[in-house]
Amino acid sequence: MEATREILWGIPPSYKTAMYALLLLAMCAALFGFYQKFxxxxxxxxxxxxxxxxxxxxxxxxxxxxxxxxxxKKDVALSHGLIFWGFMILWIATDLVAIHYDTPFKVFQGxxxxxxxxxADVAGPMILLGxxxxxxxRYILRPxxxxxxxxxxxxxxxxxxxxxxxxxxxxxxxxILGTGMPIGEKLWAPIGxxxxxxxxxxxxxxxxxxxxxxxxxFYHMASTMVFxxxxxxxxxxxxxxxxxxxxxxxxRRGGVLxxxxxxxxxxxxxxxxxxxxLTAKQKFDTQVCVECGRCTQVCPANLSGKPLDPKLIIxxxxxxxxxxxxxxxxxxxxxEESNPLYSSTELDSCTxxxxxxxxxxxxIEHIDIIMEAKRYKALxxxxxxxxxxxxxxxxxxxxxxxxxxxxxxxQWAQGQDIPVIEAGKRVDYLYYVGCAGxxxxxxxxxxxxxxxxxxxxxxxxxxxxxxEKCNGDPVRRFxxxxxxxxxxxxxxxxxxxxEFDKVVTHCPHCxxxxxxxxxxxxxxxxxxxxxxxxxxxxxxxKKLKVDRPSNDELTFHDPCYLGRHHGEYNAxxxxxxxxxxxxxxxxxxxxKALCCGMxxxxxxxxxxxxxxxxxxxxxxxxxxxxxxxxxxxxYCMINFHSSKGQKNATQELQIEDVAEILDKTIS
Numbered sequence: 001m002e003a004t005r006e007i008l009w010g011i012p013p014s015y016k017t018a019m020y021a022l023l024l025l026a027m028c029a030a031l032f033g034f035y036q037k038f039x040x041x042x043x044x045x046x047x048x049x050x051x052x053x054x055x056x057x058x059x060x061x062x063x064x065x066x067x068x069x070x071x072x073k074k075d076v077a078l079s080h081g082l083i084f085w086g087f088m089i090l091w092i093a094t095d096l097v098a099i100h101y102d103t104p105f106k107v108f109q110g111x112x113x114x115x116x117x118x119x120a121d122v123a124g125p126m127i128l129l130g131x132x133x134x135x136x137x138r139y140i141l142r143p144x145x146x147x148x149x150x151x152x153x154x155x156x157x158x159x160x161x162x163x164x165x166x167x168x169x170x171x172x173x174x175x176i177l178g179t180g181m182p183i184g185e186k187l188w189a190p191i192g193x194x195x196x197x198x199x200x201x202x203x204x205x206x207x208x209x210x211x212x213x214x215x216x217x218f219y220h221m222a223s224t225m226v227f228x229x230x231x232x233x234x235x236x237x238x239x240x241x242x243x244x245x246x247x248x249x250x251x252r253r254g255g256v257l258x259x260x261x262x263x264x265x266x267x268x269x270x271x272x273x274x275x276x277x278l279t280a281k282q283k284f285d286t287q288v289c290v291e292c293g294r295c296t297q298v299c300p301a302n303l304s305g306k307p308l309d310p311k312l313i314i315x316x317x318x319x320x321x322x323x324x325x326x327x328x329x330x331x332x333x334x335x336e337e338s339n340p341l342y343s344s345t346e347l348d349s350c351t352x353x354x355x356x357x358x359x360x361x362x363x364i365e366h367i368d369i370i371m372e373a374k375r376y377k378a379l380x381x382x383x384x385x386x387x388x389x390x391x392x393x394x395x396x397x398x399x400x401x402x403x404x405x406x407x408x409x410x411q412w413a414q415g416q417d418i419p420v421i422e423a424g425k426r427v428d429y430l431y432y433v434g435c436a437g438x439x440x441x442x443x444x445x446x447x448x449x450x451x452x453x454x455x456x457x458x459x460x461x462x463x464x465x466x467x468e469k470c471n472g473d474p475v476r477r478f479x480x481x482x483x484x485x486x487x488x489x490x491x492x493x494x495x496x497x498x499e500f501d502k503v504v505t506h507c508p509h510c511x512x513x514x515x516x517x518x519x520x521x522x523x524x525x526x527x528x529x530x531x532x533x534x535x536x537x538x539x540x541x542k543k544l545k546v547d548r549p550s551n552d553e554l555t556f557h558d559p560c561y562l563g564r565h566h567g568e569y570n571a572x573x574x575x576x577x578x579x580x581x582x583x584x585x586x587x588x589x590x591x592k593a594l595c596c597g598m599x600x601x602x603x604x605x606x607x608x609x610x611x612x613x614x615x616x617x618x619x620x621x622x623x624x625x626x627x628x629x630x631x632x633x634x635y636c637m638i639n640f641h642s643s644k645g646q647k648n649a650t651q652e653l654q655i656e657d658v659a660e661i662l663d664k665t666i667s
Contacts, residue, residue, distance in 0.1 A: 002109045003111075004108060004110070011214060015214070015218060018218075022225040026226070026228035027228060027229075030232030033229075034232045034240065037232075041287065045279075059247070059251070059363070063363075064246075067080060067361075069294075072359065072361075073294070078133060079130045079131075079133035079134040082126045083126075089126075093116050096108050118187075124191060134158065146291070148315075153235050157236060160230065171213065172192030173198070174209060174213045174216070175192070176189065176196040177199050177204075177209065238290050238362060241284075241288040241362065245285075245364070249281075252566070254354060254367050254368055255352055255368075256517060259488075269379075270482075271372055271378070273380060274333040275321055281368070282365075282369055282372075285366075294360055294361060295310035298358075300595040301350060301610075303616055306607050306609050307609050307610075308346050310350075313366055317341065335376065345607050347377060348385060351599040351600040351602050351613065352599045353560035355594070355595065375479045378480045379479065386605075387605045387606075388601055390403075390604075392474075392480055396487070399468075400435040400438065400470050402439055406466065407466065409468060412437070412444040421463065421500070422462075423497050424499070427500050427501075428459065428460040429454075429459060429501065430503050432464070432468065432503050432504070433464075434470075434505060434506070434634060435470050436638060437634060446506055446634075449663035450531050451463075453662060456544060456666060457543040464494075464498075469487070469491060470487065471487070471491055471518075472488055472491070473510065474604055476517070477600045478601045478604075491514075492521055492522075492523055501527070504530070507634040507635070508562035508566060508632070510634075511529070511530050511562070512565055514528050530571070532572045535575055536570075536574050539575065544666055545666065546666055548664070548667060550665050551580065551581075551582075552580075552581045552582070552661070554582070554583065554584070554629060555586055555629055557617070557630070557640070558572075559631060559633030559635075561599065569591070572630070575662050576630060584624040588620055596635065596640060598614075598635035612643055612646065614646075615643065617640075621650055625649075628655070629650075629656075631658075632657060641655055
């Protein structure tokens with residue numbers, strides 16, 4: 001006979017009827033929980049408001065089948081992986097049992113039975129070990145980043161799973177004992193076999209064994225239905241919500257802001273001021289957070305002691321929404337004068353580096369909520385750091401945040417043959433130099449090296465010269481959307497005078513603003529690339545050839561807006577390798593690189609709380625013992641030059657852009 005076992009051994013038909021009745025109720029409860037969530041998420045907007053133009057199926061399947069970004073942290077990957085895979089095995093085994101019992105398809109027998117029975121037996125200890133590790137981390141070690149507003153909710157989850165696994169194994173042992181200790185079970189149900197042997201010593205008679213088994217089975221069944229119901233009513237909802245969040249969150253969308261309609265005369269405020277102004281995705285984000293603290297752990301502002309915790313940005317919003325709905329209110333504002341939801345310094349501390357979004361296992365877009373709140377703070381409340389306001393005025397009056405004369409913008413090119421773009425004369429690349437490249441001495445070296453390399457490669461390019469102005473990146477990060485709107489419209493019109501195929505820039509912040517955010521405006525679609533991407537292509541096509549390779553040893557800092565926002569990690573490294581240098585990577589590199597601290601407007605003001613944001617990154621640089629730092633960002637260049645002296649290990653650090661290093665290796 002093929003190996004199998006009796007399904008529902010000793011269980012009367014009435015218990016089976018109760019099981020399916022309770023399953024129906026449990027599923028209704030779970031669906032009601034999800035209904036409530038999506039009623040809030042989609043209210044007044046509809047499903048289309050939640051769906052992006054292109055769904056992220058890859059991220060969906062990676063999250064649904066392989067836990068997605070959870071595996072980025074090894075300790076959590078172990079505990080969560082044991083629970084996840086153990087749960088998946090038990091779920092599959094349960095489904096096969098139901099198919100075998102309730103349909104003509106007898107699948108739970110033979111080799112399938114042996115394999116599934118063994119895996120299900122092993123899955124129990126896997127889950128228990130995972131629960132133990134998770135409990136130890138959350139309730140014994142108690143790291144601050146794991147704090148939550150309802151600390152017993154995770155304990156409830158752990159106890160539910162613990163209860164299901166333990167009772168399940170006890171039932172298996174009683175069944176094996178009650179069915180005469182089938183010898184095969186010793187091999188494909190070893191845990192149950194061991195328990196059955198231990199139960200033999202109790203010398204239970206058949207009636208006691210049968211009665212105890214039935215009552216325990218009913219308890220186990222009812223516990224399972226409580227679990228099913230709680231999937232829609234507790235943090236277990238992340239089983240469904242996390243894959244959905246992955247599906248509706250395109251890669252690197254966060255941080256790309258959309259224009260405001262300033263011609264809408266019905267609007268009394270601008271920015272995120274109340275619950276009804278949340279987008280469908282922002283509402284979704286408040287419902288999907290599991291308070292794992294991954295965002296907190298990687299936030300450069302938080303690590304430097306600034307008053308920002310990305311997790312609290314989401315959970316405070318979530319709890320505010322929950323409180324409002326509990327009070328049966330239709331809407332509520334976040335900015336009550338006596339008790340605003342967020343503080344000014346909390347929001348202004350954000351560097352928009354996207355580390356929080358990169359790390360978040362449920363794909364929350366923290367920056368969107370932060371920036372919309374900053375827009376309200378700046379436009380409606382008139383709250384903006386004084387030095388930031390000065391920078392805005394400087395940009396409006398002189399076209400740069402330092403307030404240096406616009407007439408001096410092209411002085412860096414004196415004595416050089418720099419092509420200036422002309423109306424009616426087409427070029428392949430418009431080189432947008434940017435404010436730092438025009439006025440900062442160290443960044444001017446980057447511009448000269450880039451221009452030299454483009455000339456050596458015979459590239460058709462031109463710059464805008466004196467007609468170039470700041471693209472408005474810092475203005476938008478301050479939250480001053482109206483000023484940014486005026487700057488963007490003027491720049492788009494100015495750039496549209498000329499004929500070119502692509503914009504190239506060495507500043508990733510210019511890359512982001514011109515390439516992604518201008519695209520949201522009429523006629524603002526410019527294909528924009530970073531200078532490292534162009535230089536890499538020129539090396540590959542042999543238009544640039546290294547003939548004086550360097551023997552330098554250096555480390556490379558990944559700029560946030562080139563890496564996490566734009567997705568480019570390889571081009572700078574390929575250029576450096578082609579130049580012959582040896583790269584000593586920091587432990588925190590590529591998508592785990594720590595922000596230098598100047599994004600999000602922080603280049604133009606300083607939050608007094610905590611320490612300077614660059615210091616932690618300088619520690620990472622110092623640990624490599626590399627004498628030189630290579631970077632590919634104007635902000636990073638300025639910040640590291642001004643702050644390197646604050647750390648002993650980096651006082652003598654040489655800092656160069658990738659283009660400068662390559663330029664030295666080509667005759």
